[in-house]
Amino acid sequence: MKTSQKVIIPVIMLFGLIGNIFAADRVSLWGVAVNGETIIVGEMSKGPFISRDNGATWFASNYGLPKDSYGGIYVYSFVFLGNAIYAAVGEKGVFVSTNDGESWAPENTGLPRGIYVSAIMSKDDKLFVGCSKGKGVYVLEKNSDGWKECNKGLDEKEVVKLAHNGKSIFAGSLSKGLYVSNDNGQSWAPTPKKLKEKGINQLAFCGSTVFARSPMSELYYSNDNGVSWIEVEIKSQDEEKMGAIGANESYVFLGTDDKGVYISKDKGATFTQSANSPKNKPIRAIAVNGSNVYLATNTGLVFSPDNGNTWQEKSTTLNFSVPHIKENKMGKLPYDTLVAMGKKSIENVKHIGKPSFMMALMVLNAAIEKDKNRPEAYIALGNGLIGDNRLDKATEMFRTCLQVSPNNPEGHYGLVHVNYKKLMDYLAVGDSMPKAILQEGYDNAIAFIKVAPPSMASEAANALRISSLFKLALDQKQLFIKYMRNNLVEPKEANIKILEEILTPVISAGNTHVAGGIMNTLVDYNYKRKEYVKAKEYGYKVLELGKADPATCYNIATVLLNQDNNASEALKFCDKGIEKEKEEDSEALKKLRLKIVTKGNRTAFLAKILASKNSDLADEGVKVLINMAPSDQAYLDLLRWYQFSCTNPETNPYSHVLSKYGKEAMDESAISENFRGKYLKAFSDRSETHIAKLWNNNKKDLFSLLPKVIYNKSFKEDVDNLIALREKAEYDGYLTKLKEKSPELNSETVSIAADIATWSNASSLAFWYRRTVEKNDAAVLGILKEIKANYEK
Numbered sequence: 001m002k003t004s005q006k007v008i009i010p011v012i013m014l015f016g017l018i019g020n021i022f023a024a025d026r027v028s029l030w031g032v033a034v035n036g037e038t039i040i041v042g043e044m045s046k047g048p049f050i051s052r053d054n055g056a057t058w059f060a061s062n063y064g065l066p067k068d069s070y071g072g073i074y075v076y077s078f079v080f081l082g083n084a085i086y087a088a089v090g091e092k093g094v095f096v097s098t099n100d101g102e103s104w105a106p107e108n109t110g111l112p113r114g115i116y117v118s119a120i121m122s123k124d125d126k127l128f129v130g131c132s133k134g135k136g137v138y139v140l141e142k143n144s145d146g147w148k149e150c151n152k153g154l155d156e157k158e159v160v161k162l163a164h165n166g167k168s169i170f171a172g173s174l175s176k177g178l179y180v181s182n183d184n185g186q187s188w189a190p191t192p193k194k195l196k197e198k199g200i201n202q203l204a205f206c207g208s209t210v211f212a213r214s215p216m217s218e219l220y221y222s223n224d225n226g227v228s229w230i231e232v233e234i235k236s237q238d239e240e241k242m243g244a245i246g247a248n249e250s251y252v253f254l255g256t257d258d259k260g261v262y263i264s265k266d267k268g269a270t271f272t273q274s275a276n277s278p279k280n281k282p283i284r285a286i287a288v289n290g291s292n293v294y295l296a297t298n299t300g301l302v303f304s305p306d307n308g309n310t311w312q313e314k315s316t317t318l319n320f321s322v323p324h325i326k327e328n329k330m331g332k333l334p335y336d337t338l339v340a341m342g343k344k345s346i347e348n349v350k351h352i353g354k355p356s357f358m359m360a361l362m363v364l365n366a367a368i369e370k371d372k373n374r375p376e377a378y379i380a381l382g383n384g385l386i387g388d389n390r391l392d393k394a395t396e397m398f399r400t401c402l403q404v405s406p407n408n409p410e411g412h413y414g415l416v417h418v419n420y421k422k423l424m425d426y427l428a429v430g431d432s433m434p435k436a437i438l439q440e441g442y443d444n445a446i447a448f449i450k451v452a453p454p455s456m457a458s459e460a461a462n463a464l465r466i467s468s469l470f471k472l473a474l475d476q477k478q479l480f481i482k483y484m485r486n487n488l489v490e491p492k493e494a495n496i497k498i499l500e501e502i503l504t505p506v507i508s509a510g511n512t513h514v515a516g517g518i519m520n521t522l523v524d525y526n527y528k529r530k531e532y533v534k535a536k537e538y539g540y541k542v543l544e545l546g547k548a549d550p551a552t553c554y555n556i557a558t559v560l561l562n563q564d565n566n567a568s569e570a571l572k573f574c575d576k577g578i579e580k581e582k583e584e585d586s587e588a589l590k591k592l593r594l595k596i597v598t599k600g601n602r603t604a605f606l607a608k609i610l611a612s613k614n615s616d617l618a619d620e621g622v623k624v625l626i627n628m629a630p631s632d633q634a635y636l637d638l639l640r641w642y643q644f645s646c647t648n649p650e651t652n653p654y655s656h657v658l659s660k661y662g663k664e665a666m667d668e669s670a671i672s673e674n675f676r677g678k679y680l681k682a683f684s685d686r687s688e689t690h691i692a693k694l695w696n697n698n699k700k701d702l703f704s705l706l707p708k709v710i711y712n713k714s715f716k717e718d719v720d721n722l723i724a725l726r727e728k729a730e731y732d733g734y735l736t737k738l739k740e741k742s743p744e745l746n747s748e749t750v751s752i753a754a755d756i757a758t759w760s761n762a763s764s765l766a767f768w769y770r771r772t773v774e775k776n777d778a779a780v781l782g783i784l785k786e787i788k789a790n791y792e793k
Contacts, residue, residue, distance in 0.1 A: 029296035033085075034079035034289045039314070040085060041301055048087065050101040055303060055314035064359075066092050077285075081122050083347075088120040096128060098359060099341050105358045110146025111138060120204055121162040123169060127613035128185060130159035130171060137162070137171055139185050153188035154179055163203035163210075168225055170210060171201030171438050178212055180226045191226045204286075206247035209267045213245055219254065221268040233266055246286030246293065251307050253293055255283025261295070263308045275306045318431060338367035339376045346384040358385045375405040377758060382414045394418045412448035413459050416441060420466050423473070433473065442470035468513030475509060483514060496525050516547020527555040533564055543576060553577025554589050557596075575707045688779035695783050703790055712792050724782050725757070725764040726777075734765055735772065746787030 008328045020371035031042035039051045040061065047062035065073050068091050076088045085097045086107070093108040094117055102362035111117075112135060119130030125142040128150075136157035138147040151157060154171070156179075161172030164561045169181045171188065177195035179188040190196060195212065212229070219232040233253070243255035252264040252271075260277030264270060281297035288294075294314070295302040301314040333341075341363035345357070360381070360566035367377035382397035395418050401411035419441030427435040445467035452460040473480040478501045499518050525533040537554035542548045548556075560566045574593040706715075725731060734757045741756070742749045749769065754762035771777035 016511065028298045029073060029284060029301060031285045032287045032293070032301065033080060033298040034287045034294055035080035038080075039301070040078050041292065041296055042075035042078070042087075045074065047073030048075050048078070048101065054116065054463045055301065059101075061097070062104070063102065064097075064104035064362075065089060065095055069093060069408060076118050077120050079120050079122050079127070081127065086120055086122075086127060088117040088129060090118070091116050093117055094120065096344050099363075102341055103359055103363065105362075107140070107146075110140075118160045119172075120780045121164065121169075123164045123184065126184065128162055130162045130168065132158045132160060132174065134158065137188075137299060138183060148184040151188070152186065153181075154706065155190065160199075160201050161203050163205065164203045165208060165210060165225075170203055170212075170226065172198045172203055172212065174201070174215075178203075178226065191222075192228060194229045194231075195220065202245045203243045204247040204252065205727050206252045206264075206267050207249050211245055211247065211268060220246070225265075230268075232271070234262060234271055238651060243283040244286045244296075246288045248288045248307075250382065251288075253286050253288065253308060255286055255295060261293075261308060274311075276311050277304075277308065278302045278311060291638075306524070310317070333365050335371050335374060335377070338363045339372065339380055342367065342377065342384070343380050346387065357384060357388055370699045373404050374409060375401040375408050378404070379408070379410045379414060382418070386414075386418055389421075391418050391422055392424075396615060407451050409448055409451045409453060409456060411443050412451065413456070414446040416448055416463050416466055419444070419470075423469070423651045435474065437688065438470050438473050442467055442474060445470065465513050465517075468511050472509070472511050472514050476505065479505060483518070496522065512545055516542055516549075518546055519545070519547070520549050523552045523555055527559070532559045535559060539573070548573075548576055550577040550589060554592065557589070557592055561592070561596060570596055575709075578707065579709045686774045686776055688776045691776050691783070692779045695779075695786075699786070709789050715787075718792065719784055719788055721761075721764050722767060723781070723788060725761050726768060726781055730757075731768075734761075735769060738765060738769055742769075745773060 019774075029041045029043055033040050035052045037052060039055055042050050043049060046061070047065050051057045051058045062073050065075070065087075066089075067073055074090045078088075079086045079501070083098060085101060086128065087095050087104065089095050093106060093111050093115060095104040096107045097104045111129075111131075115131050115135050117129050118131045118133050120427065121128045121130075127140040129138050129140075129147070130136075131138065134149035134157045136149065136154050137159055139150045140147050154173075156173035156176035158174035159171045160174055163170050163171075167182065169185055171181070176190070177196070177198050178190055178191040179578075180186045180202045185706045196349065197215045198216070198218065200212045201454040202211075206224075209220065209221055209223050210226060212227040213219050219234065220229040221232060222229045225744050243257060245252045245255065250265065250267075252268055254264070254271060256262065258280045258282075259273065260279050260396040261274045261283065262271040263274050264272075273539055278295065278297060281299055281302070283295050283296075283297055285296035287296075288291065291305065291307045293304040293308055295304075295311075302311055304311045342360045345360035345363065361384070364377045364384070365383040367382070371377075378397045378401035382394045382401065385391070385394035386399060395415065398411050398414035398418065398436050401414070402407055405411060417435055422437060423433055423441065445463040448463050449460050449467070464544045469480070469484075472483065482498050482502055483506070499521060503515060503518050503522075505517065519538045522538045523535050526532070526538065536556055536559055539552055539559075542552060543556075553573040553576050557570040557577070560570040560573065571593065574596070576587050577589040578593070648672060725734075734753075737756045738749070738753055742752045745766075750766045751761050753765040753769070768777060771780050
């Protein structure tokens with residue numbers, strides 16, 4: 001089953017099949033399901049209506065749903081499943097909506113002819129339906145091609161109700177009671193004789209207690225997963241007219257035909273009539289979501305927000321006079337709405353599968369018919385067709401897009417993508433790709449790179465790589481075939497020799513991207529074989545070429561550090577690898593860089609600094625702090641070591657570490673009390689003159705130690721925010737108010753600052769307050785501006 005695996009709110013409520021038929025002009029609800037603020041109801045003959053604001057407003061949701069042989073749209077039950085809504089549509093089978101009920105598509109592959117789907121339920125990664133007309137139960141599994149029968153052990157295949165409690169599935173039949181499956185529907189067994197000859201058309205779970213109701217209004221419950229059953233006595237003159245049942249973890253709700261709702265607060269032992277519940281309204285379905293209870297009645301939807309203590313109408317604004325939506329509805333929707341619907345359906349293809357793709361085709365083609373001179377629908381449809389592996393049709397869409405919008409970057413990239421897919425397909429079967437397609441792929445890659453906006457930087461990098469492959473295939477076909485067939489598999493010695501052979505001619509042809517790919521492969525191969533000299537040879541070459549990937553940088557940095565004891569060169573490779581900004585690859589590089597800077601022993605290095613009164617050594621400690629930035633927790637730990645060692649009430653009474661939160665921070669970083677008060681003399685003087693001196697003596701080293709990529713990730717936002725607040729026209733007023741409300745800096749200062757200047761400015765305002773108290777704010781502002789200017793170069 002191509003769908004997401006987790007039901008957001010597991011509310012699947014079905015209606016009872018036994019009931020009166022009401023006049024066609026009355027609002028008669030047959031089913032209801034709830035997902036957060038979204039409510040969907042099934043109206044007799046008119047199909048679903050949906051509300052996305054907890055019943056405040058409603059719209060008809062029947063586009064794509066067929067009428068049955070009686071001319072109406074009958075939806076018996078719903079289930080929310082991730083991004084989709086599934087509906088049981090009687091003789092028409094199962095339908096799915098992947099766009100919040102805007103439209104529906106069939107999901108019936110594998111279901112037999114003549115089926116009548118009455119019940120639908122999800123469990124784990126499976127969707128189950130219960131069918132009458134002798135068809136039993138079918139299951140749709142993740143990534144399967146269609147529904148599969150699962151009726152082993154089912155003597156009665158008129159299944160009208162399904163429910164589960166996590167470990168077991170219960171199936172209610174029309175005449176032979178209740179069946180239970182403890183193996184996800186692979187096999188079924190009847191429950192004990194007490195229910196054997198009865199029909200069961202209602203099920204609900206209150207915690208671990210299962211409730212079952214028969215069409216004759218008999219109500220039973222079981223506390224042992226269906227092994228034994230106890231019949232419930234309801235003190236009502238109309239007990240033979242009991243309707244739907246529903247439950248949450250603590251309450252059971254029993255609907256009737258004309259006596260409203262009975263509620264049990266003791267899991268079925270006793271029931272009490274809800275005084276305010278709707279009377280003279282047959283209750284066909286109940287959905288329960290926490291303390292919210294929804295009743296589907298023959299005159300509309302009734303709602304209780306408090307477990308049935310109070311009730312209110314929920315369908316007073318529900319326009320049930322809306323006619324069945326005709327096929328031309330799509331033409332009435334705005335172009336942008338259609339494109340948005342199509343894109344959403346395409347996004348959901350990976351969860352829902354074919355039905356979602358069919359919806360995308362429908363709405364995007366409607367958008368194209370509405371306006372053939374706009375590119376958005378062609379792009380969305382082309383991307384969807386690529387996902388469906390309909391590459392020729394996708395090519396047609398992107399070409400048409402570029403006819404109406406010649407410089408459209410997404411149109412160009414679409415052709416890059418589709419032609420690369422074709423290239424891989426040809427390669428997989430050993431065929432040569434036609435030169436015209438190669439040329440188109442190359443030309444569009446180059447065209448895309450020229451028009452790619454900054455927001456498509458990653459696509460531009462990918463297009464550059466792909467263009468190099470197309471170029472190699474055009475100019476040096478045999479080299480291309482050798483490269484691709486030896487680069488797409490795990491390198492072995494024979495493959496490596498081929499890559500070494502083709503490297504020089506590839507470089508000679510100026511194809512730096514392909515050459516870079518070859519050399520990165522050669523570095524990795526030789527590093528794993530401990531051929532370090534060769535690995536370094538290729539490593540330096542690919543670094544010079546500007547194509548070294550993070551893995552290569554890490555491998556060579558490790559060799560330079562451990563084999564050659566050359567820390568400065570190792571740092572060069574670390575920084576180049578981090579610049580690639582591939583988080584999953586660069587994290588190891590950041591840790592390696594930290595090891596190099598601290599000479600491998602952070603604790604010993606820090607202890608040496610703490611024990612010294614040497615100003616230069618203290619400066620080195622600051623540099624270590626900066627180099628800790630790539631590893632956030634390590635940076636935080638080391639910063640706290642400094643705070644605790646450099647702080648006491650006399651020298652720095654406003655420090656956070658002296659507040660009530662200091663002990664918590666100290667414990668988090670495993671810092672001993674022994675470190676407190678070991679104040680570094682180099683930092684005891686917080687005057688503007690001394691701070692400026694420290695900065696001027698060390699800024700060159702600090703800038704060289706801190707690559708721009710690390711600055712941008714760890715410091716830039718704070719620096720920008722501090723400067724921006726300091727230069728705001730409102731700054732003086734903010735600071736005056738903060739000093740009035742917080743005469744002394746303390747742990748509450750930041751919260752007070754937030755009240756004055758909003759949370760986005762709170763920490764910055766508190767920072768400047770401290771600087772004014774220390775009388776070094778002017779020097780600090782100058783340093784911050786110098787830092788910003790340096791990294792903006």
